[in-house]
Amino acid sequence: MARIDQVAGIDHRQATKLRKAGVRTSKALIEQASTRRGRTQLSKDTGLSPKDLQLWVHHADLLRVRGVGAEYAALLVEAGVDTLRDLRRRNPTALLAKIIGMNGSQKVVDRLPTEGMVEGWIDTAVDLEPSIS
Secondary structure, eight states: OGGGSSSOOOOOOHHHHHTTTOOBBBHHHHHHHHHHHHHHHHHHHHOOHHHHHHHHHHHOOOOOOTTOOHHHHHHHHHTTTTTTTHTOHHHHHHHHHHHHHHHHHOOOOOOOOHHHHHHHHHHHHHHHHSOOO
16 A cells, blocks of 8 residues: 555645545545545545545556556556556557657656556456446
8 A cells, every 4th residue: 555645646735635634545545535425525624626636546546456556656647547447448568658658758767667567557457446436
C-alpha cells in the first residue's frame, strides 16, 4: 500500500489536507472516496474537489496492479492511462512505445518497463475490479 503522496496527481499541499482528514495511504483513499457519498464527505473535510478525489481514486487503483509502484503509476498517468479500464484496453506494444517516447522527454522513471511487464500490467488490470462506483 502506497503513501498518499505517492498517488499520481496529488501534490504536497493536497496530501497534507488528506492526511489531516485521516487518509494516509492509497488504500485509505480508495476506502473513503470510492463512492459519490464518500467523495462528497471527504471533499467537505478537506476542501478538495470531488472531481479531483475521483481522479485520484482511479490513480490509486493503478497502484493495485501487480508490479506497478508509484513511479510506474505516474508513468502510466503521464502516458494517458488514468484508470484500470484505460489500462485494460491498451495494446502493450503501443503503450510501451508511448511510454518510451514520453519518458524520453519528461524523464519520469530511470528504468523503463519491458513489454512483458506492460503485458503483465494489462493482464492484471483485466482481473481487477475498479474500486470506484
